[in-house]
Amino acid sequence: MSFFVDKNGYYGQFGGAFIPELLYPNIKELEDNYLKILESDSFKKEFKELLDNYVGRPTPLYLAKRLSKKYGAKVYLKREDLNHTGAHKINNTIGQILVAKQLGKKRIIAETGAGQHGVATATVCALMDLECIVFMGEVDIKRQAPNVARMKMLGATVVPAKSGSKTLKDATNEAIRDWIGNPEDTYYLIGSVVGPHPYPDMVARLQSIISKEIKEQLLVQTGNENPDMIIACVGGGSNAAGAFYHYLDTKNVQLIAVEAAGLGVHSGQSAATSQLGDVGVLHGSKTILMQDKYGQVIEPYSISAGLDYPGIGPLHAFLHERERAVFMNATDQEALDAAYELTKIEGIIPALESAHALAVLPKMKFTTGQVVVVNLSGRGDKDLETYITHLKDE
Ligand SMILES: Cc1ncc(COP(=O)(O)O)c(C=O)c1O
Structure with a gap:
């Protein structure tokens, strides 16, 4: 296939x-x-x-030691947050x-x-x-x-x-x-x-530079170009498509797509499309989208503006249907917690979108030595106000 x-x-x-x-x-x-x-x-x-001289590529692949210790796997961060303008x-x-x-x-x-x-x-x-x-x-x-x-x-x-x-x-x-x-x-x-x-x-082709670099960097750093798992958040799905692209045919690399669950998947305030949606047409393509019985789009919700979308791209709809990727989700609060954690233990403030990808780490059971790549799609500067507001509530 x-x-x-x-x-x-x-x-x-x-x-x-x-x-x-x-x-x-x-x-x-x-x-x-x-x-x-x-x-x-x-x-x-x-x-x-x-890409080399204006954007600043290749972006680093960073072995996050304290995060790795906490979750019992070798957790690498693909640092798309370090790109010029702050995201993939x-x-x-x-x-x-x-x-x-x-x-x-x-x-x-x-x-x-x-x-x-x-x-x-x-x-x-x-x-x-x-x-x-x-x-x-x-x-x-x-x-x-x-x-x-x-x-x-x-x-x-x-x-x-x-x-x-x-x-x-x-x-x-x-x-x-x-x-x-x-x-x-x-x-x-x-x-x-x-x-x-x-x-x-x-x-997807333009973003595939992400997985091309992951392969080259993992080979140098671990001797094997394939990780056990790649985790990326999905709004429309471009950072995930880029991080998955060169691994799509490599079945033993597990692909994890993370959607925004907002206040909870079934709260009525969510953007977890693969869980709540079904087949329809959105913005020019046939895909999976959140819709009511009349085919009207259901308004999505997420604290993260980049994941606040009622559909996913057709590639992801296919990966979901064929179970090539596992679709998980994270709530607003789980994403906020993951963002505060990364900031405190690795000194990196992630974008709220990327924090959703990090937020599934506590939900996983890793075996020691497993190599996990999290695509850190962007930096958190744009989200500082949200982070500060919610920090006060903690
Ligand atoms: C930092 C960041 N990550 C992820 C996304 C979600 O988009 P996509 O699913 O296309 O990667 C956005 C969208 O604005 C973003 O800014």
């Missing part, structure tokens, strides 16, 4: 391109060109140069801005939840001198204020999404609406492995 996209843009039953007719030419143009561009020597050279999102935006330039696009639009993808998009637009418009839910604009300020300083226009739960899903709806209105000159720079084909595949 292949876990990679097939020639029609599907992962098993999931994926495809369910889009309004007005967008067919855009999607067709991207579909016809993305592999040619990604596989060209000039793209590979420029992408690598920017920049890997994807560097790649897609080069694609947009090749396609001759002048206006870039993006959606953002935690603001990390918005900041990463505004950054590459500043770098390439392109107009940038970022759609962001009103609730997220409030809870991720530092990132809103950064986007504005970088020259982006931030447009509030005021419908629904005023979070990532609603920002995505607004971005799609804008794209339908401006199909000619505009490139939609999607921030996760979601959306119509070829976006999920393109974003």
